Amino acid sequence: MTQIYNFSAGPAVLPKEVLAQAAAEMLDWHGSGMSVMEMSHRGPEFISIYKAAERDLRELLAVPDNYKILFMQGGGLSQNALIPLNLLGHKPDGATIDFIHTGSWSDKSIKEARKYAHVNVAASSTTAVPPQAEWRLTPGAAYLHMCTNETIGGVEYDVSGNQPDAGDPRLAGVPLVADMSSHILSRVIDVSKFGVIFAGAQKNIGPAGVTIVIIRDDLLGKALPVCPSAFDFKLVADNESMYNTPPTYGIYIAGLVFQWLKRQGGVAEMERRAIAKAALLYHALDHNDFYETRVAKSSRSRMNVPFYLKDESRNEAFLAGAKARGLLQLKGHKSVGGMRASIYNAMPIEGVQALVDYLNEFAAQQR
Amino acid sequence: MTQIYNFSAGPAVLPKEVLAQAAAEMLDWHGSGMSVMEMSHRGPEFISIYKAAERDLRELLAVPDNYKILFMQGGGLSQNALIPLNLLGHKPDGATIDFIHTGSWSDKSIKEARKYAHVNVAASSTTAVPPQAEWRLTPGAAYLHMCTNETIGGVEYDVSGNQPDAGDPRLAGVPLVADMSSHILSRVIDVSKFGVIFAGAQKNIGPAGVTIVIIRDDLLGKALPVCPSAFDFKLVADNESMYNTPPTYGIYIAGLVFQWLKRQGGVAEMERRAIAKAALLYHALDHNDFYETRVAKSSRSRMNVPFYLKDESRNEAFLAGAKARGLLQLKGHKSVGGMRASIYNAMPIEGVQALVDYLNEFAAQQR
Numbered sequence: 135m136t137q138i139y140n141f142s143a144g145p146a147v148l149p150k151e152v153l154a155q156a157a158a159e160m161l162d163w164h165g166s167g168m169s170v171m172e173m174s175h176r177g178p179e180f181i182s183i184y185k186a187a188e189r190d191l192r193e194l195l196a197v198p199d200n201y202k203i204l205f206m207q208g209g210g211l212s213q214n215a216l217i218p219l220n221l222l223g224h225k226p227d228g229a230t231i232d233f234i235h236t237g238s239w240s241d242k243s244i245k246e247a248r249k250y251a252h253v254n255v256a257a258s259s260t261t262a263v264p265p266q267a268e269w270r271l272t273p274g275a276a277y278l279h280m281c282t283n284e285t286i287g288g289v290e291y292d293v294s295g296n297q298p299d300a301g302d303p304r305l306a307g308v309p310l311v312a313d314m315s316s317h318i319l320s321r322v323i324d325v326s327k328f329g330v331i332f333a334g335a336q337k338n339i340g341p342a343g344v345t346i347v348i349i350r351d352d353l354l355g356k357a358l359p360v361c362p363s364a365f366d367f368k369l370v371a372d373n374e375s376m377y378n379t380p381p382t383y384g385i386y387i388a389g390l391v392f393q394w395l396k397r398q399g400g401v402a403e404m405e406r407r408a409i410a411k412a413a414l415l416y417h418a419l420d421h422n423d424f425y426e427t428r429v430a431k432s433s434r435s436r437m438n439v440p441f442y443l444k445d446e447s448r449n450e451a452f453l454a455g456a457k458a459r460g461l462l463q464l465k466g467h468k469s470v471g472g473m474r475a476s477i478y479n480a481m482p483i484e485g486v487q488a489l490v491d492y493l494n495e496f497a498a499q500q501r
Numbered sequence: 502m503t504q505i506y507n508f509s510a511g512p513a514v515l516p517k518e519v520l521a522q523a524a525a526e527m528l529d530w531h532g533s534g535m536s537v538m539e540m541s542h543r544g545p546e547f548i549s550i551y552k553a554a555e556r557d558l559r560e561l562l563a564v565p566d567n568y569k570i571l572f573m574q575g576g577g578l579s580q581n582a583l584i585p586l587n588l589l590g591h592k593p594d595g596a597t598i599d600f601i602h603t604g605s606w607s608d609k610s611i612k613e614a615r616k617y618a619h620v621n622v623a624a625s626s627t628t629a630v631p632p633q634a635e636w637r638l639t640p641g642a643a644y645l646h647m648c649t650n651e652t653i654g655g656v657e658y659d660v661s662g663n664q665p666d667a668g669d670p671r672l673a674g675v676p677l678v679a680d681m682s683s684h685i686l687s688r689v690i691d692v693s694k695f696g697v698i699f700a701g702a703q704k705n706i707g708p709a710g711v712t713i714v715i716i717r718d719d720l721l722g723k724a725l726p727v728c729p730s731a732f733d734f735k736l737v738a739d740n741e742s743m744y745n746t747p748p749t750y751g752i753y754i755a756g757l758v759f760q761w762l763k764r765q766g767g768v769a770e771m772e773r774r775a776i777a778k779a780a781l782l783y784h785a786l787d788h789n790d791f792y793e794t795r796v797a798k799s800s801r802s803r804m805n806v807p808f809y810l811k812d813e814s815r816n817e818a819f820l821a822g823a824k825a826r827g828l829l830q831l832k833g834h835k836s837v838g839g840m841r842a843s844i845y846n847a848m849p850i851e852g853v854q855a856l857v858d859y860l861n862e863f864a865a866q867q868r
Contacts, residue, residue: 138534142541145749153528153536160524161517167505167827169520171708171754174509174830207574207710208731211745215729246730336746341538343574343710343748360727362582363613364575378578379703381710381748382512387538460534463541 139485142463143285143438143476144316145336152390170386175379183382184375187389194392194401195318197325197348202371204347205385210239210315210334212365213345214246217311217330219361220368221277221353222251229276232256232308236263236433237284238469239313250358251276260284262430263291266299277309277329283317283435285337286467288427288474290317290435300327309353317437318346319395320479321405329353337437338479340388343381395479404479411477411486412436418490424497442472448500449473455496461489506852509830510652510805510843511683512703514852519757537753542746550749551742554756561759561768562685564692564715571714571734572742572752577606577682577701579732580712581613584678584697586728587735588644588720589618596643599623599675603630603800604651605836606680617725618643627651629797630658633666644676644696650684650802652704653834655794655841657684657802667694676720684804685713686762687846688772696720704804705846707755710748762846771846778844778853779803785857791864809839815867816840822863828856 140147163170166179173180188203197203208216222229229251233244235258247253254272257264271278280298282291291297300310309329318333325331325348335344347367354368363369369377375385395404416434419425419441427434427441443449452473456464466472477486507514530537533546540547555570564570575583589596596618600611602625614620621639624631638645647665649658658664665677676696685700692698692715702711714734721735730736736744742752762771783801786792786808794801794808810816819840823831833839844853 140535140539142539142544145538145540145542145746147539148536150528153538157524157527160527161520168507168829169515171512171520172507172509172514173512175512175709177509177830207576207579207748208729209574209745212574212729212731215731219727219729249726334746336749341748341750342542342746343751358727359616360586360725362575362579362586364579364582378576379512379701379709381574381708381751382703383708383750383754384710384748462535463544 138460138462139481139488140462141475141477141481141489143337143467143474144334145342146476146478147480148340148387149391149394149480152387152394155390156387171383173382175376175382180382183386183389184380187385187392190389190392190396191346194395195323195325195348200351201325202349202351202354204349204367204370205375205380205388206345206347206365206370207343207381208345208365209342210313210332210345211242213313213332213347214243215249216361216365217277217279217332218247218250220357220366221309221330223356223358223361225276228252230254230272232272232275232278234264234269234278234280236260236281236289237287238467239281239284239286239315243279243281243313247279260287260289261428262433263289266302269304271304271308273304275308277311278305279311279313281313283314283437285316285438285476286440286470288429288435288438288440289433290437291433292321298327309350316476317435319401319404320408320437322401335384335388337476340391341384344384344388407483408436408477408479411481411483412439414483414486414490415439415475415477418493422494422497424500425493437478438474438476440466440470440472440474445500446472452496456492459488459492461492505827505829506848506855507829508842508844508848508856510704510834510841511701512709513843513845514847515707515754516758516761516847519754519761522757523754538750540749542743542749547749550753550756551747554752554759557756557759557763558713561762562690562692562715567718568692568715569718569721569738571716571737572747572755573712573714573732573737574710574748575712575732576709577680577699577712578609580680580699580714581610582616583728583732584644584646584699585614585617587724587733588676588697590723590725590728592643595619597621597639599639599642599645601631601636601645601647603627603648603656604654605834606648606651606653606682610646610648610680614646627654627656628795629800630656633669636671638671638675640671642675644678645672646678646680648680650681650804652683652805652843653807653837655796655802655805655807656800657804658800659688665694676717683843684802686768686771687775687804689768702751702755704843707758708751711751711755774850775803775844775846778848778850779806781850781853781857782806782842782844785860789861789864791867792860804845805841805843807833807837807839807841813839819863823859826855826859828859
């Protein structure tokens with residue numbers, strides 16, 4: 135096997151230790167004679183796997199007791215519909231959802247929400263998190279939705295203190311809903327500031343097909359009548375994610391990732407590493423006029439680093455050279471072009487260093 | 502590892518060869534340096550895996566060209582809502598859905614459908630498929646829903662020629678919708694008789710978290726406005742199951758199962774084995790007055806075999822003795838009690854023989 139570094143935006147690199155353990159346990163989990171894939175979700179073996187995963191995630195994110203953690207299916211995209219379907223049931227007709235728009239994922243959420251309610255875009259920028267003082271909020275909004283890390287555009291909240299201030303009097307009684315798909319578990323967060331946090335697993339958690347929803351108790355039981363039962367947060371919560379058969383193997387892998395995170399030192403240590411990796415990469419991009427970035431420094435994502443060759447006619451040569459060195463999946467999203475390096479928790483700093491070395495050498499060669 | 506036989510109703514036993522291959526490829530799929538879990542769903546490696554899985558399933562079930570195969574998330578249960586959400590959009594208010602009720606899964610489907618339309622239960626029996634001549638069908642119904650194998654109660658269509666006759670003039674223009682979750686790929690079917698076939702993967706296909714939908718082209722594009730985009734059959738079909746990130750690893754395992762099925766001789770061979778395994782087990786139950794079954798012989802499921810000890814005070818002793826022999830997950834569903842042996846494609850006849858031997862020995866011991 136060649137040493138490769140996989141900069142995919144997701145599904146993405148996973149810790150080697152996790153994959154090795156999964157391979158070793160594939161045919162016989164802990165002497166049970168069964169693969170985890172073969173276990174009844176209601177049997178004691180899988181229940182123990184589920185409970186450990188839930189407990190470890192709760193510990194890693196310091197999730198308060200009045201929040202439920204749901205393991206669902208459908209991906210982050212499905213939550214753009216499932217959030218309004220689950221939160222608007224007790225609202226009179228004409229509910230308004232406020233959005234902070236910071237990029238492609240905000241776009242998708244806004245478009246989907248319009249199917250269920252009036253939408254107000256309270257602030258918009260795709261190169262920086264709009265300052266909270268400038269948000270044009272709707273008094274009594276059903277909730278305020280934000281994508282706290284834009285996977286495609288690379289805008290992240292709280293890189294330099296721009297985390298939403300839930301104490302803002304305009305937000306009194308308005309739940310914050312955060313799509314944290316692409317940076318969950320990479321930084322310490324205060325869950326109590328949010329009403330709902332959701333995240334597709336396929337970046338920092340595990341395989342595609344698992345979606346995490348963390349929801350404050352009082353927001354349960356507000357589903358619209360047309361919400362499918364399998365995706366009704368209250369039914370999922372009341373049945374500990376087993377109202378229907380959960381994605382058992384994905385939950386098992388997520389649980390192994392949570393154990394790996396704990397062994398590494400938890401989320402605070404992941405944040406320390408994320409800061410170091412992002413600093414290394416942005417420093418190279420900032421100090422080499424062959425490249426450019428387009429996100430304000432205050433809002434730069436530590437997870438997804440979009441960048442452009444100033445001479446875009448070199449793009450194909452850049453990607454071919456990267457691939458030859460085992461630096462994979464660096465092409466930017468088709469909607470924005472250029473390059474993107476996703477450097478999630480499981481990306482070692484050696485991978486980032488290899489990319490930095492290549493950035494510098496490629497630029498030098500082209501001069 | 503002890504030799505065990507896992508009679509779980511799902512998630513359920515998988516072919517050992519499939520699990521061994523998955524373990525061997527876990528850290529490095531075909532020299533890519535990546536696990537399948539780490540691959541971008543839009544990269545050439547995963548696209549090749551997806552296309553092979555789709556092609557093999559199409560071949561195994563002889564799916565006609567005018568049908569799309571979708572790989573979705575949410576499980577069979579979610580389809581109870583997603584089917585009406587996707588099929589009722591072009592119906593005037595007051596659409597009626599006809600149901601044939603044959604057990605617990607029909608119950609669940611009926612309950613969920615009532616959220617979206619008027620429901621007519623055209624026939625009902627939990628011990629036999631009601632004869633088609635007696636179905637009280639609604640002229641111009643939106644569709645007719647049937648669960649062609651009831652996982653809990655063990656009623657299966659077409660054991661002795663009771664497959665629905667789509668040529669019934671009362672069904673003219675009424676699409677048949679079939680929940681085949683627990684017997685898909687265990688028998689030859691004529692897909693062209695159905696409008697939609699759906700199946701959760703976790704019985705005969707692969708791991709929980711993948712749901713297969715096979716739908717006739719002309720039924721696409723009829724979604725209700727409140728249908729979540731991520732679950733809109735037309736969007737999923739138009740994007741080859743990649744409108745959002747699909748459950749990539751589950752699809753890969755399903756693909757390995759499809760390859761295994763082809764190596765075994767395909768669905769016709771699976772049907773031959775299913776007939777043999779079911780005959781072996783029912784024969785033992787019929788010829789030992791210690792046990793009883795409650796489904797009419799004409800409608801007995803080849804996949805899920807519920808049975809009861811006539812003296813139910815022996816249930817715990819029966820299950821303890823079974824477990825001691827490595828015969829696992831034989832307890833019946835809590836809603837019906839008793840015992841249930843699920844003998845899916847991946848259950849070798851040796852497992853059924855081991856169960857039969859135990860049935861006979863346990864009965865003899867208790868006399």
